[in-house]
Amino acid sequence: MLSLNIKNETSRLKAVILGIANSNGPTPSIEEAYDPKSKMHIENGTYPIEADMISEMDEVAQVLKKYDVHVFRPQLIQNYNQIFSRDIGFVIDDKFIRANILPDREQEIEAIHHIIDQIDPEKVVVLPEHCHIEGGDVMPHGDFIFVGTYLGEDYSSFITARTNTEAVAALQELFPHKTVKAFNLRKNNDDPKENALHLDCCFQPVGSKYAIIHENGFLNPDDFNWLVQFFREENVFKIDKDEMFNMTSNIFSIAEDVVISDKRFSRLNQWLTERNITVETVNYKEIAKQEGLLRCSTLPLIRE
């Protein structure tokens, strides 16, 4: 049996699901794309090639191996995108919560049943269908659960809005002793620089007390200000629009003092190094073209 344990983003990682890029399928049509950055690359003829993405994910697997992390991979579904494991479920404390993901991505969950079967069934939670939620929007942080959501009445017109207010309420009911703090995110189906697809696309805690954040990802200035005050101004690494577009907040922590980051993020990587955090760099620019990065392609199961 797998004894799940996730209380935050940064404690020493012991077991994780890492997505796979094999048999990713042909380049989608613009109508099939479900995020604006993929759309942009389809239009420009620069959509990523499977072999490049496989090799980028291999680099991550190698780093995880170096740190003795147990790595699970999804079973292969032919011609289907299975890179972004993060969104298909998430762990809080010792519970695995199955995500109610975008219908276009629904099959992804079938490919991790061999892992879910190793969890005590009493610890596996399935939320009602009307609770839309994806793991990229959910971040346990000690006594808090931070959740990205979209509160607009036009929720259903945004393919980029993945977590609704019903799911936020359901999480609060499931974890009555924690404070669920929801953040209203900016959504845009067409412009990737104006779209915070998930909370982890504009924010992430890192190290023992730091956070990476992009102000414009938050629709309400109060939400942004709350986070800056919570982490304290001096501990916050603010990223601009282009850095958000490059997915700079979407690195992945192996421990408080070790992260996996993209080679391109020189400003962030230097800032982390100056704070005594070891930065393991990988090439991930092809994966990034689908509006996801390192946090998005990993689903942590056990941290110390």
Ligand SMILES: NC(=O)NCCC[C@H](N)C(=O)O
């Ligand atoms: N947590 C994340 O931000 N995941 C990235 C998912 C990208 C994928 N193209 C999607 O739109 O669902």
